[in-house]
Amino acid sequence: xxxxxxxxxxxxxxxxxxxxxxxxxxxxxxxxxxxxxxxxxxxxxxxxxxxxxxxxxxxxxxxxxxxxxxxxxxxxxxxxxxxxxxxxxxxxxxxxxxxxxxxxxxxxxxxxxxxxxxxxxxxxxxxxxxxxxxxxxxxxxxxxxxxxxxxxxxxxxxxxxxxxxxxxxxxxxxxxxxxxxxxxxxxxxxxxxxxxxxxxxxxxxxxxxxxxx
Amino acid sequence: xxxxxxxxxxxxxxxxxxxxxxxxxxxxxxxxxxxxxxxxxxxxx
Numbered sequence: 001x002x003x004x005x006x007x008x009x010x011x012x013x014x015x016x017x018x019x020x021x022x023x024x025x026x027x028x029x030x031x032x033x034x035x036x037x038x039x040x041x042x043x044x045x046x047x048x049x050x051x052x053x054x055x056x057x058x059x060x061x062x063x064x065x066x067x068x069x070x071x072x073x074x075x076x077x078x079x080x081x082x083x084x085x086x087x088x089x090x091x092x093x094x095x096x097x098x099x100x101x102x103x104x105x106x107x108x109x110x111x112x113x114x115x116x117x118x119x120x121x122x123x124x125x126x127x128x129x130x131x132x133x134x135x136x137x138x139x140x141x142x143x144x145x146x147x148x149x150x151x152x153x154x155x156x157x158x159x160x161x162x163x164x165x166x167x168x169x170x171x172x173x174x175x176x177x178x179x180x181x182x183x184x185x186x187x188x189x190x191x192x193x194x195x196x197x198x199x200x201x202x203x204x205x206x207x208x209x210x211x212x213x
Numbered sequence: 214x215x216x217x218x219x220x221x222x223x224x225x226x227x228x229x230x231x232x233x234x235x236x237x238x239x240x241x242x243x244x245x246x247x248x249x250x251x252x253x254x255x256x257x258x
Contacts, residue, residue: 027222060224074224074226078232079229079232083237087244090247090248091247094247097251098255175219177216181214
């Protein structure tokens with residue numbers, strides 16, 4: 001039985017792409033789209049890979065004869081994302097307050113509590129887990145790399161979604177033309193693992209695309 | 214939304230009032246529940 005390699009990695013990628021929207025009444029439109037991706041990966045006896053991405057149109061370049069102009073596209077915050085972010089901050093504040101009050105009470109009663117990290121370190125030095133149980137026997141097997149490679153290929157389908165998906169079909173009425181613009185976000189995640197029988201392994205993938213503007 | 218008019222090219226942001234209202238109500242109720250639960254736990258010990 002070979003011991004599997006393990007590691008943790010994170011990567012943030014920002015790219016700018018141009019989209020040719022075409023010519024509308026002697027004006028050529030060429031929007032710039034910012035593609036931002038965050039890739040996280042953990043590998044070992046089991047592995048997880050998570051890729052979050054966003055396609056955001058930032059500027060429309062307008063070419064009219066010899067004149068070039070740029071019109072900025074303002075970012076519109078998603079109210080649900082803002083709401084979830086604020087709720088998470090509140091939860092963190094409530095947890096920190098609860099822990100602080102608990103610790104003060106424990107100190108006042110003479111039973112000082114250890115911080116969780118110190119508790120784990122002390123348990124490890126004793127050869128047990130944090131709750132005092134003996135450590136489990138770990139079976140190390142080789143990670144089936146073919147599964148991870150196949151899942152990575154699948155994830156790249158969403159990661160390379162074209163920037164033209166941010167723009168809808170132009171609608172003309174009278175002397176005006178309107179082009180819908182959207183911000184596209186997506187997330188891809190998959191995992192693989194092994195253990196138990198020597199050749200066991202598995203994986204899964206999922207993705208999501210959403211327009212918010 | 215990109216608008217092409219004879220005067221020039223303009224970009225108008227589109228705000229969905231229904232989503233903003235629903236997200237606001239959800240956040241307010243969650244914050245109230247969380248605050249009351251924390252306060253009660255702190256007071257009771």
